[in-house]
Amino acid sequence: MKIQKVVCAPGKTGFFFDDQKAIKSGAKNDGAFYEGTPVTPGFTAVRQAGESICVMFVLENGAIAYGDCAAVQYSGAGGRDPLFLAADFIPVIEKEIAPLYEGKEITSFREMADIVDKSISPSTGKIYHTAIRYGVTQACLDAVAKSNSKLMAQVIAEEYGTEISKTIIPIFSQSGDDRYMNADKMIMKAADVLPHALFNHVETKVGLKGEKIKEYVEWLRNRIIKLRPCECYNPTIHIDVYGTLGIVFNNDFEAIAKYIGEVAEIAKPFHLRVEGPVDMGEKKAQIEALAAIRAAMDRDGIDAEIVADEWCNTLEDIKDFTASKASHMAQIKTPDLGGINNTIEAVIYCKQNNMGAYLGGTCNETNRSAEVCAHIAMATSPVQYLAKPGMGVDEGYMIVFNEMSRILALTK
Secondary structure, three states: OEEEEEEEEEEEEEEEEEOHHHHHOOOOEEOOEEOOOOOOOOOOOOEEEEEEEEEEEEEOOOOEEEEEEOOOOOOOOOOOOOOOOHHHHHHHHHHHHHHHHOOOEOOOHHHHHHHHHOOEOOOOOOEOOHHHHHHHHHHHHHHHHHHOOOOHHHHHHHHHOOOOOOOOOOEEOOOOOOOOHHHHHHHHHOOOEEEEOOOOOHHHHHOOOOHHHHHHHHHHHHHHHHHOOOOOOOOEEEEEOOOHHHHHOOOOHHHHHHHHHHHHHHHOOOOEEEEOOEOOOOHHHHHHHHHHHHHHHHHOOOOEEEEEOOOOOOHHHHHHHHHOOOOOEEEEOHHHHOOHHHHHHHHHHHHHOOOEEEEOOOOOOOHHHHHHHHHHHHHHOOOEEEOOOOOOOHHHHHHHHHHHHHHHHHHO
16 A cells, blocks of 8 residues: 655644753743743743644545644753744645655555654754654554554564563553642542652752652652552652752752652652653763763662653663663653654663663644554563653543553553
């Protein structure tokens, strides 16, 4: 079966683009907006509406295969590709990507994904923006599945030699700044991992000595015990601190490890994960820092995990962090890896090399990219899968739970 035509449609995402550098430098909330001047190139405001591009393959039999191009909330930060705006990139897809697929036979997913994921743009001389590769490869996977009357998860399992999970993958739900009300929603829905909590500002959220995080974790622990739907509900507490512990403790890795141990004791009986304890500003230093924190935690028997995020963006990055034992778990931030073929390989690699595989992404994705990633989750069995898009809990949790539930029912 052939692809007859490639069609693009501009879209919205489930959240916003945020200028992380401006926020870390002190930009303050004003309702849903941020006050202040953006500092990351491409931004016209500290916070602006998220955009996506839906890429649709019209197949010979009239079926439509599609995927959504989307970029992370903190575009342009931590070594990532720049801001992704539909008006800038639809012409690129129409002029440069569409001719690579139109009129071509649908072959295997891996072969079709490589076409865009490994191509060099004639206009820039570089590989394509991660968001383009992300959305186009989703459409490739859907095209292979539809042309073979299979689920996308089945295509992945067959091509990569995996088995489709017989249970729903644990879902990690994120709260945004509404870390109290949204935590209640997560407890009510029995989210397996919670609440993310967005601790991205020292003075207002973390505390000058980290005391605000401790207060919140104690509140959350007590809230879970009080309101959990049953005694068997035993979620993992996973907080993202956006490098702020490095600021609080002046990048003293021993002190950071000790602090995480103190928070882990407060969290008990629930297991603690801390994402992004430091942000060293570049990859090599980040690896060295996270490796040092993990080594100190392991040495002292601290019953908690740290999670790599910033500077751990590509498949190659994930391999490098894994080789250095730089964290106990890596977030595989799906839009940052470009083609979803890289996401699949990253989960498999982490599992084979004793690194926890967190199939993540961003609140700034779409329902479509979340659904496609649910097929990746079910076909590769990571430790946890992010509820996305958005920060409202209900919508993102519903999208990923329901898609995995459908896969489970159809593959039993």
